[in-house]
Amino acid sequence: MQPIHSIQVLRALAAFMVAVHHVQPDAAVLAERAGIAFVRSDVLPWMAGVDIFFVVSGFIMVHASQDLFGRQGAPAIFLKRRLARIVPLYWATTTLFLLVGLAVPATLNSSAPNPAQILGSYLFWPVVSTQGFVQPVYSLGWTLNYEMLFYLLFAAGLLLPKRWTLPAVALLLAVLVGAESLNGPLALPFGFWGQPIVLEFAAGMGIAVLRQKGLRLHGLLRIAVAAAGVAVLLAAADQPGTEGSWNSVLWRGGAAVLLMLAAGCGREGIVPAAPVKALAAVGDASYALYLVHPFVIRGMREAALRIELYAPLPYMVLALAGSVVAALLLYQFFEKPATRLVRRWLRG
Numbered sequence: 001m002q003p004i005h006s007i008q009v010l011r012a013l014a015a016f017m018v019a020v021h022h023v024q025p026d027a028a029v030l031a032e033r034a035g036i037a038f039v040r041s042d043v044l045p046w047m048a049g050v051d052i053f054f055v056v057s058g059f060i061m062v063h064a065s066q067d068l069f070g071r072q073g074a075p076a077i078f079l080k081r082r083l084a085r086i087v088p089l090y091w092a093t094t095t096l097f098l099l100v101g102l103a104v105p106a107t108l109n110s111s112a113p114n115p116a117q118i119l120g121s122y123l124f125w126p127v128v129s130t131q132g133f134v135q136p137v138y139s140l141g142w143t144l145n146y147e148m149l150f151y152l153l154f155a156a157g158l159l160l161p162k163r164w165t166l167p168a169v170a171l172l173l174a175v176l177v178g179a180e181s182l183n184g185p186l187a188l189p190f191g192f193w194g195q196p197i198v199l200e201f202a203a204g205m206g207i208a209v210l211r212q213k214g215l216r217l218h219g220l221l222r223i224a225v226a227a228a229g230v231a232v233l234l235a236a237a238d239q240p241g242t243e244g245s246w247n248s249v250l251w252r253g254g255a256a257v258l259l260m261l262a263a264g265c266g267r268e269g270i271v272p273a274a275p276v277k278a279l280a281a282v283g284d285a286s287y288a289l290y291l292v293h294p295f296v297i298r299g300m301r302e303a304a305l306r307i308e309l310y311a312p313l314p315y316m317v318l319a320l321a322g323s324v325v326a327a328l329l330l331y332q333f334f335e336k337p338a339t340r341l342v343r344r345w346l347r348g
Helices: 005-034 048-063 074-103 115-122 139-157 162-183 196-212 219-238 245-264 274-284 286-307 312-347
Strands: none
Touching: 005 048, 005 245, 005 274, 005 286, 005 312, 048 139, 048 196, 048 245, 074 115, 074 139, 074 286, 074 312, 139 162, 139 196, 139 286, 162 196, 196 245, 219 245, 274 286, 274 312, 286 312
16 A cells, blocks of 8 residues: 555654654753753654654554455454564664663663563563653653554454444543543553553544545645644643643644644645655654664764764754664665565564
8 A cells, every 4th residue: 555645754753753852851961061051942742743653553554454354364464564563673672772771881861670671671561660660671662562552452353343343442442541540540551551642543543534434635724734733732832731641632642633634634646745755755764763763862972972062952953863864774774674574474
């Protein structure tokens, strides 16, 4: 199935937003070393990139799995596709994180994990980290723990008749959230799985259904919906009290839904301009960008400290540009070949 370029652009935006969030503390370290003031930019709620990813994920699962609904053996096929896509790069970055922590502990922000934490991380199982948070040893993997829950529920839904699959998945997500909200805090893993952010997967599935039913946004209407999404993000950055679990979903998740509507329900058959193609290429590598940018950011910070390049703004530009280049290379020379290899192995 042909990718939708506007969605790839949205994925690039989401990954880049997370990278901007993470580069600023390292820039502050350099500014402090130089004795100059550094004021972080929060013009956007940068971690809303995760909310965008979750809505996009719900959309893509429906859009890319149309051939599986009602098909015999669909759950196994679906899970093999997703495991081949998600596992190799995540396991590789987790292993790299552990090796860096073993070789240069001072560059990390956490103490050494125990075997149970390491095993839970590789199995996408929610565990309490050494810092007391429910996250894997490579902390960015917390989003993948939610993704894997969604994949399992979606695969189970494929056992049902086609018309029941999506309502059943959405209902199960709602039950988890309702149980945590009304009777929580629940024990792990249910307390983790029951956070309101999982409803963003259901929202993405709903947008995919609207697209299948023929919803298309044209011209100024599409621009207005996208602009409304950006406006909500700007308001969320300026509005106090939007960091709570429900408020975050309403503000950041609401913005993600509007942006996904604009990206996923546009007109088809339009040849994208060169800048759109370039951004879409970054979107292809957005998973790599999400996972690799902390290594680039921290590595370039250490290099900047050694050569005494303390200017925070040039560092941020170089670190973000380096993260994008590293992601494109990683996607081309590791992620794509590894995905093909694992798919062949799973089919065999």
